[in-house]
Amino acid sequence: MSAVDVREAITQAHTREWARVVAALTRRFGDLDIAEEAAAEAFATAVERWPADGVPPNPGAWLTTTASRKAIDRIRREDKRDDKQKEAQMLYDDEPPEPLGAIEDERLRLIFICCHPALAMETRVALTLRMVGGLTVPEIARAFLVQETAMGQRITRAKAKIKAARIPYRVPSAEDLPGRVSGVLSVLFLVFNEGYLATGPDTDPVRPDLTGEAIRLTRLIRALMPQDGEVAGLLALMLLTEARRAARVSASGELVALAEQDRGAWDAALVAEGHRLVRERLATKVAPGRYQILAAINAVHTSARDVRDTDWSQVVALYDQLVRLDRSPIVALNRAVAVAELDGPQVALSAVDRLEGTLAGYHAYHATRADLLRRLGRGQQARAAYDKAIELAGNTAETAYLKRRRDQLG
């Protein structure tokens, strides 16, 4: 096996097995910190040994066994074995590793503990990317423009809280499950959105590493909870958004609005997969949640080969459905954008103006107003709205787009 093949095997094992190894060790040793460190050491050992010894026939089992040995070494070293760890150590010698995935995948517990509501949202994001996604602390720190030491401390504090407060390592009860799943999905949606519209003057406008990781983790949850409609909805929403990535930023680094995108550059496979998921949910006849509705809206957009073929009445009808679930002014703003296509910019502008009280600090509010005012031929007001939007926008490609639009005003 060539060096390249070995490297490829290690990367693949990391993608497939990291969360499994951390989950299995957390179960066995009752300690996230030990599990994380031992998993990292096991992968480091693989990098050292596999080029010489060859890739083991079952990389996952090799990694779990190696990580377990590392964990036991650490426990011995620290010589502070509580009863649980002693017990685990005895188990180690004479029992084979527990079979995984038979009834309930261990990784699900890992996801739920990382997204526990007793942890701050930013902590849940960081912990999920580290424990489930296998990203390193420096990678996560870079992704969220935080100092590495600060990110390290955030994760360390979270692990300490989980241990001290005894946050349980289990899948929530049926009664708590919907709320807890929705908490997990918010974490993943936040990771995706940060990748999709990255903030900061020195950041790439789109971060495929983050969108890709969010999709990968959502796929994992989808595999673990195939019956959950909102999980399917969020995955479809991400896929249909990701499908447009290549068309979303121009060669000059400018955001390209949906209406102006080269639809031939959309990823047809991702669009097809997203559409399949949306159809699957429609077929269940179960009332959709917000992610499913958002996915359906995106399915309407991605079904139109030309922007003029967009079924705007369908889009507005879906937004009406969404407004009933989610009264947020941002949903109302997005609805107004669709209303402009159906009933004209004047009707949309009246709806947008009603949102000023809550959205005056949000760049998209001003960008939407600017576009509507431009279409109504109210150039001076449009210019002022573009100025405000540019001032508030955090994404470099979006700022470039808004500046061009402003400068094109007569």
Next chain:
Amino acid sequence: MQYLVSVIFDQPGLATPDEAAAIDVFNDQLVAEGHWVFAGGLASPSTATVIDNRGGEAMFTDGPFVETKEFIAGFWIIEAADLDVALKLAAEGSKACNRKVEVRPFL
């Protein structure tokens, strides 16, 4: 595992009769389900005295050790298997006493 459930409030004064009745019901439930360890309401922070005997001679200072807008008006100590159980009980406690509560594990 034991948890301290502190009741957080910004005004001195007793619970209303309705609140007191709801707290009684909640306490009975804690006892019946084996979660009860101890509970009590506290007099206002202005009744507090701080003692520092680290220097050999006990120093007494009138008032709470730190002035804050919100303070601990009372507390429960509960026995719970894990934080999920404690949070569920604390949520019921918050509803019963009609105040915010904070959950902290004992070491």
